[in-house]
Amino acid sequence: MTGRQRYSGVYVASANAQSVPTSAVCLIWAQALTNTQLEIIRCVVGPAEGVAPVDEVLPIAMWITSAGPGGSIIVELKLQGEDDASNNSITRSLGDPGGGASTYVWYDAYHLAKGWVFEPEPEERPRVRGSTGNDVIGFDLPVNPQSAFTCSVSLVYGEIEA
Amino acid sequence: MRPNGVYVASFGSIAYSTAGTIIEIQASTGPLMVEVWRAWIGPAEGTDPVDEVQEIALYVNDAATTSGTAMSENELQGSADAAATAVAVRGGTIGATPTNLIFDAFHTQNGWLYLPAPEERPRIHQAATDDNIGLQFPVAPDQSMTFSGGIVWAEYG
Numbered sequence: 001m002t003g004r005q006r007y008s009g010v011y012v013a014s015a016n017a018q019s020v021p022t023s024a025v026c027l028i029w030a031q032a033l034t035n036t037q038l039e040i041i042r043c044v045v046g047p048a049e050g051v052a053p054v055d056e057v058l059p060i061a062m063w064i065t066s067a068g069p070g071g072s073i074i075v076e077l078k079l080q081g082e083d084d085a086s087n088n089s090i091t092r093s094l095g096d097p098g099g100g101a102s103t104y105v106w107y108d109a110y111h112l113a114k115g116w117v118f119e120p121e122p123e124e125r126p127r128v129r130g131s132t133g134n135d136v137i138g139f140d141l142p143v144n145p146q147s148a149f150t151c152s153v154s155l156v157y158g159e160i161e162a
Numbered sequence: 163m164r165p166n167g168v169y170v171a172s173f174g175s176i177a178y179s180t181a182g183t184i185i186e187i188q189a190s191t192g193p194l195m196v197e198v199w200r201a202w203i204g205p206a207e208g209t210d211p212v213d214e215v216q217e218i219a220l221y222v223n224d225a226a227t228t229s230g231t232a233m234s235e236n237e238l239q240g241s242a243d244a245a246a247t248a249v250a251v252r253g254g255t256i257g258a259t260p261t262n263l264i265f266d267a268f269h270t271q272n273g274w275l276y277l278p279a280p281e282e283r284p285r286i287h288q289a290a291t292d293d294n295i296g297l298q299f300p301v302a303p304d305q306s307m308t309f310s311g312g313i314v315w316a317e318y319g
């Protein structure tokens with residue numbers, strides 16, 4: 001059943017100065033570990049940084065699947081809740097594209113000079129469950145950017161522990 | 163009233179060049195009520211952003227879009243893995259004269275977001291007079307453009 005649940009903790013994973021290459025890439029992803037549900041509250045992709053803003057509209061997509069695609073570790077920091085650090089989830093940035101046509105569930109696009117925000121209503125927050133076939137959720141740039149750029153990326157999520 | 167499930171149907175990087183259906187949900191199997199929570203069109207994609215303001219409309223009607231492309235309905239929350247009672251399509255020809263609920267327009271470099279408050283979320287009912295709801299371009303874009311977009315809905319019944 002849908003509906004709001006009380007989170008055991010709310011965390012943010014944020015990384016700056018991410019060097020996005022001219023190839024498809026997973027900007028950020030998170031995985032719910034055993035006995036944990038993870039619900040996405042917000043994802044923010046900052047605009048491409050620098051003195052000559054990039055004039056390009058780029059597709060972006062959210063996927064849900066079963067395998068984390070590597071990337072750089074991001075430390076999960078507590079915003080609210082009992083635990084100081086999230087021991088029940090993993091977050092990474094700049095991994096291999098984790099989705100594909102068969103697992104992308106949300107498509108959008110954004111102008112690189114503006115950035116992008118994914119902020120679902122509470123009732124529509126995507127939720128993944130640990131130790132299931134779909135316990136990983138991430139955000140890809142599925143199409144090659146025309147040129148490499150630098151941006152920040154953040155993920156805010158709530159954990160629901162069993 | 164709590165829904166059975168919340169679903170999303172979304173398309174990526176599709177070219178649109180004519181007036182007609184962008185995306186549509188059909189309440190196909192009863193008893194079912196479908197409530198739209200969100201719909202969006204991303205900005206026109208590419209390295210040379212298009213400078214145009216394009217009209218868009220949210221509509222309901224009594225016949226399913228024809229010649230559209232079937233889409234997957236993916237679960238966001240709920241107990242069911244896929245929406246078996248609502249069918250999502252993109253593109254195609256509107257099946258019957260639509261009743262346009264909301265007219266709007268957007269600059270193609272910005273995209274468009276429809277996010278109604280809970281009290282104003284439009285509903286369609288299976289086997290009712292209007293059991294299809296969707297987005298359309300009432301007027302053809304000035305040139306072919308590539309968009310991403312989608313729709314989020316809840317199912318009851």
